[in-house]
Amino acid sequence: MSKTLNRRDFIKTTSATTIGVATVASGITLTTFADTNKTPVTNEKRWGMLIDTNKLSEVDIDGMVSACQKEQGWGSEVHSTGSQKPGWIKKLKVKDKATGRISNLALMCQHCEEPPCVDVCPTNASMKREDGIVLVDKHLCIGCRYCMMACPYDARSFVHETLSNQKEHMPRGKGTVESCTMCVHKVDKGGIPACVASANSDAVIFGDLYDASSKINQTLKTVQSAQIRADLNLNTGVRYSGL
Amino acid sequence: MNRLLVVFLSLLVGSVFAHTNEHANLGEQASSIKASGKVFHESVSIIRKMHPEFLRHKRDKTLRQGVRTDEYSLKGCVSCHANKNKTNNQYHSVDKKGQFCSDCHEQVGVSLDCFSCHRTIPKEGLL
Numbered sequence: 588m589s590k591t592l593n594r595r596d597f598i599k600t601t602s603a604t605t606i607g608v609a610t611v612a613s614g615i616t617l618t619t620f621a622d623t624n625k626t627p628v629t630n631e632k633r634w635g636m637l638i639d640t641n642k643l644s645e646v647d648i649d650g651m652v653s654a655c656q657k658e659q660g661w662g663s664e665v666h667s668t669g670s671q672k673p674g675w676i677k678k679l680k681v682k683d684k685a686t687g688r689i690s691n692l693a694l695m696c697q698h699c700e701e702p703p704c705v706d707v708c709p710t711n712a713s714m715k716r717e718d719g720i721v722l723v724d725k726h727l728c729i730g731c732r733y734c735m736m737a738c739p740y741d742a743r744s745f746v747h748e749t750l751s752n753q754k755e756h757m758p759r760g761k762g763t764v765e766s767c768t769m770c771v772h773k774v775d776k777g778g779i780p781a782c783v784a785s786a787n788s789d790a791v792i793f794g795d796l797y798d799a800s801s802k803i804n805q806t807l808k809t810v811q812s813a814q815i816r817a818d819l820n821l822n823t824g825v826r827y828s829g830l
Numbered sequence: 831m832n833r834l835l836v837v838f839l840s841l842l843v844g845s846v847f848a849h850t851n852e853h854a855n856l857g858e859q860a861s862s863i864k865a866s867g868k869v870f871h872e873s874v875s876i877i878r879k880m881h882p883e884f885l886r887h888k889r890d891k892t893l894r895q896g897v898r899t900d901e902y903s904l905k906g907c908v909s910c911h912a913n914k915n916k917t918n919n920q921y922h923s924v925d926k927k928g929q930f931c932s933d934c935h936e937q938v939g940v941s942l943d944c945f946s947c948h949r950t951i952p953k954e955g956l957l
């Protein structure tokens with residue numbers, strides 16, 4: 588199969604047209620959104636992440652968490668109590684019982700290929716895009732929270748309070764479930780997730796798992812990596828090395 | 831019977847279009863576009879009647895298929911139709927009483943729930 592345009596060229600050619608600002612009348616500007624994605628995403632791609640726990644300090648992981656909060660606008664809820672607070676990405680300590688070795692993980696939605704959260708959803712709100720990104724369609728979410736029960740990674744949270752001043756690209760509201768979107772609003776425009784951007788580019792790699800020329804694909808071929816709870820056979824899109 | 835139906839229908843349609851007079855709260859950008867003589871919505875009556883369908887269609891395409899064009903995007907509606915409070919230079923929420931969205935929705939007695947999740951004012955630093 589020959590490709591006429593590789594991903595890098597695609598980004599190069601489209602980034603120039605990403606934000607166009609047209610002057611309509613004096614003092615008024617109309618921002619036109621990027622036209623990068625005019626066609627539906629397909630299953631020719633599968634987005635994924637490889638997180639190298641050896642290369643991430645606790646401070647780096649905290650940085651990833653705050654990058655996510657800043658990008659997506661969660662974390663400043665005032666009325667929610669401890670366990671009600673949203674957590675799209677968490678710092679997790681895991682200890683090897685035999686050796687006592689402790690590693691720190693950044694844990695977010697693993698974007699499972701066989702997502703239990705989608706299986707149990709009664710309204711089809713919990714859904715997987717063709718390119719592997721798992722999302723909640725809040726237009727359909729009735730807040731039953733079955734998906735939160737079904738997720739083995741505790742990756743989802745429920746909004747317990749009335750919100751305002753949400754991010755323009757990330758509608759969030761009381762009574763619906765939410766989780767890491769793999770920064771789909773950026774990815775669809777050729778960008779990378781905020782948490783990935785905040786970390787060292789070798790420590791967290793984002794890319795198309797299917798693309799043999801991508802850094803993530805090539806790295807996965809050479810280093811040892813693992814899925815968390817691989818025994819569940821969910822084939823996660825987020826992988827870890829150095830565990 | 832038919833005549834009654836016609837009367838009833840015209841009352842119904844009349845109430846939908848009772849608001850054809852100048853919109854009090856068109857919004858900052860929308861007003862400027864209109865004043866400049868440019869046309870944004872080709873047919874005002876179509877956008878008035880059909881915007882719920884347009885938005886619903888668009889929301890599914892964007893969320894489920896990743897199609898991110900600016901046509902019929904709710905962000906676009908909000909950023910164009912929001913008004914500023916002249917005294918403190920802050921935007922009013924488009925769904926607040928007397929603002930663009932609620933103006934008509936109140937008139938025709940519909941209440942909907944876009945804005946418990948969606949941002950009600952233009953993106954920071956847009957204008």
Ligand code: SF4
Binds near residue numbers: 696766
């Ligand atoms: S990690 Fe949880 S929320 Fe994410 S796709 Fe898997 S089951 Fe669903």
Ligand code: SF4
Binds near residue numbers: 656695769770781782
């Ligand atoms: S990909 Fe985006 S939404 Fe997901 S954890 Fe990273 S910053 Fe948060």
